[in-house]
Amino acid sequence: MAEKKTVSVKVYNMAGEEVSKMALNAAVFNVEPHQQVMFDAVQVEQANARQATAKTKTRKEVRGGGKxxxxxxxxxxxxxxxxRSPIWVGGGTIFGPVGNQNYKLSQNKxxxxxxxxSALSLKTKNGLVVVDAIQFEEMKTKxxxxFLDAxxxxxxxxxxxxxxxxxIYASARNIxxxxxxxxxNVSVLDLLNVENLIVSKTSIKTIEEALR
Structure with a gap:
């Protein structure tokens, strides 16, 4: 049996009404999910978002103790x-975080x-909504x-x-x-962390171009 090259999905307008259908590239939206690779991607994204803000004072940085x-x-x-000796209360800290730790990780392309x-394929099976165009004329959260209620x-x-x-920014920022x-800017962490994925029709094409 020949493997499917496309996956058919419904396309809606912003009112939630079906207006057409669209064929998604199965090589992007219908692959067998790879759990380990998704886990690794989430680890990389979280590590790269981490800031080295933890900082303790060493013996030479603690105030006082000259006498x-x-x-x-x-x-x-x-x-x-x-x-200022580390064995004294209020003294410096040995081997504490120094504020310049490098938490960066990487994953090959x-x-x-x-x-x-893998994450997109999971959403295609449950939670993907394709909208023909997502546009707002006014800056209103309502x-x-x-749109989401539709x-x-x-x-x-x-x-x-x-x-x-x-x-769009002003209308969505308070939700x-x-x-x-x-x-x-679509990330694996975001895809796995949400229950609903709403994508504009042209954005689908952009994603397919980037991942094929």
Whole structure:
């Protein structure tokens, strides 16, 4: 039996009405999901988004401690040269984070493409909605909510548009469960983290071109 080269999906307008059908490239939207590659992609995306903000002070950075705390001999105590010693309360920290850690990870292009195809294929089977065009004339949150309601979306959703115009940005920014991105910014983490994927027709073509 010949392998399918395309997958047929319905295309809707912004009111949620079916207007046509579209053939998706099966090599992008209907592959066998590869769990390990998707896991690796998520690890890379999360690591690369991490900032090295953790910072502790070393012995030389702690304030004070220039004076010897007590004389060398005759006190019965262990000798000490500075209050900044790591063994003293308030002293410096040994081997703590220094604020310049490099958490960057990488994944080769072939694997990253497979991870995106796998995540897109999962959404094609459950959660993908293709819209002929996603455009807003006014900057109103109400309009974007109405758009999502047309597809019964009330949980996490990723909306992929050709261009994030001022109207789209302003209309969607206050909706916590919706994230708007362009095709080149679609990530594996976002795809796996949402229940609904709404993509404009032209964005589908852009994604297919990038991943074929």
């Amino acid at each position: 010897k705390p007590f004389r060398q001999k005759g006190t019965g105590r262990a000798r000490a040269g500075s209050r 072939k694997e990253h493409k497979l991870a995106l195809k 309009n974007f909510v109405t 597809f019964k979306v009330d949980r996490k959703a990723l909306v992929v548009v050709d261009e994030i115009t001022e109207e 916590r469960y919706a994230k708007v991105v362009t095709p080149d």
